[in-house]
Amino acid sequence: MKKVTMADVAKEAGVSKSTVSQFLNKRFEYMGENTKKRIEEAIEKLGYQPNFIARSLKQKRTSMIAIIVANILHYFSTGIIRAIEDFCRDHDLHAIVCNADDQPDQERRYIEMLRAKQVDGMIIFPTGKNRDLYEQMVREGYPVVFVDRQTGLDHAYSVVTDNAAATCQAIKQLIGQGHQRIAFVVQPLMVSTRKGRLEGYRKAMEDAGLPVDPDYIVESPVDEVKSRLESLFASKERPTALFAGNDRMFLAVMEFIKEKGLVLGEEVDLVVFDNIPFARLMDHPITFIEQPAAEMGRKAAELLFEQINGGKPEPEEYVFPSRMVQANPPAGPALPGNRVDPERK
Amino acid sequence: MKKVTMADVAKEAGVSKSTVSQFLNKRFEYMGENTKKRIEEAIEKLGYQPNFIARSLKQKRTSMIAIIVANILHYFSTGIIRAIEDFCRDHDLHAIVCNADDQPDQERRYIEMLRAKQVDGMIIFPTGKNRDLYEQMVREGYPVVFVDRQTGLDHAYSVVTDNAAATCQAIKQLIGQGHQRIAFVVQPLMVSTRKGRLEGYRKAMEDAGLPVDPDYIVESPVDEVKSRLESLFASKERPTALFAGNDRMFLAVMEFIKEKGLVLGEEVDLVVFDNIPFARLMDHPITFIEQPAAEMGRKAAELLFEQINGGKPEPEEYVFPSRMVQANPPAGPALPGNRVDPERK
């Protein structure tokens, strides 16, 4: 019940605290075989467990890093987290995960708390609204890596995907299939990822000489998407394809499609930025843009690890490519009625 | 860049460390207005941040609790975690999450590490294989709450659901719909939840006077389920209904159903223990058994909190009821061809 300390072990083994400390830190070079054994036995007998808190106080390092994730509900986030944890397991680090729930205040609270707790470094999915904090950390040389979203800061380490390029490619594929009215459904454009994806959409449309109708750009919180789509479908010519900005948008869009009784692959095609675990269960063709979460998480962890150990990795920004994944590629005829043959223009 | 300590603040403000400490702990009772202001300014000027590590060492409490989850991939787990985090936010605690990945060794590693890190208590989804460790913690009076699964330990706090009763009810519903050959698909029966669910299945079958054919009890790791079902469907009379032991089993079972081209609600009915976020997107009728994750998480956090503060909550075991949720209740005729009218026996 009582905490047993190094001093207890030392007394039990008939040696001094420092010798016990040496033992624990595996500095056996000058240690006699039998003192070693005596200490071992004392530890065993007393059930001694070292106190990390005390060690951290002395060493000024906690062997803990923190992951501050903007929203843990994204499947992509958990993929990154798992990769970081794997890295940590192999490098004698421990990761603690905090969920900002898309709220900048929470993010700020966590960052401040974690620095007070002396975590050795952080990997942050920035909400985007705490630039002053981000900047301060970078300026002070505190180890930090930004993931998924860009901060616009100089000399900040970041790991992101090619949002614009991947989206552009996917939209071009839709256009190639004959789609001309493509709605772009996205959460409020506060963060770099969403802006990048929109940019890719714009580029694809413009490259194809298609108009970018602002009405087809549905910028809305997740819980309002259905009604926004409802009005879009009521007031305008219906889009023949939809782009969902991430996995949570996808759920909302799917609910809309289901309630509306639309048939995917016939009345409407769908592209989703993000992969999801149940993609294979979908009964209809959908295109998912998959980001390499595992590689990204690993790279972020590596970058942080190097900084913690005093390194200055180069380069500072890593951009990973995404790839398209087809769920249930359509087997039927090439051009359902709602599309325009791109050759027949 | 340099860490600024209480001593620096004291010097800057021209007072002593203890006065600064009083200030930080809001013991203003006997403090002069102007010393107070001077300290405030000094803190501001130096950008002082208290060091939690040092505080923890002194106070023997870290204000951190740990959640050790058997497998974070379960949707149910994340629901519980979120509820615990909410509670912590309101009680000046911080929760750190560790994923044992269903591996008892990992669980053991985490538990030992976290105790060394002096976390104030733990909420554990036990893998089931570390009884000695669990028992030791309970015996030492270390604050701990077990969630989801039972340990079989006396005087251990636990929060679980009525696995047997809920399963029994769901199976009875299937039987009431005319099903007689119901396959029970579950991961290896190492933990109490799975055993409880099987017990509920058995009871429902026996109560209805139906045979419990061991071939219909498919006990298998997730990644082997498909082939196990394959052989079952090849060698025996096909089951007309399936029970999936949890959400991951559900994914595997659905893949099987899809590959096999079976039509849910017609050729086969499905009951799943666990709810999932995309239940509403399913195109076919499925019954989900939903556990009250939020309430369970909250209760677990409360039980832990009370223990940390020296309380001995009563009772020790909390059993929460689950409820059935229908996705896409069938609108069509009551008795498709593959079922037997229960009245016509």
Add this chain to the structure above:
DNA sequence: TTGTACGCGTTATCAT
């Protein structure tokens, strides 16, 4: 009302 001095459990630096 404020300051002094010690303890928390460990590691680091010297001695021995």
Add this chain to the structure above:
DNA sequence: ATGATAACGCGTACAA
């Protein structure tokens, strides 16, 4: 090879 002692940054009697 091992031991004595001083940090680490904070909280807290107790003294002033």
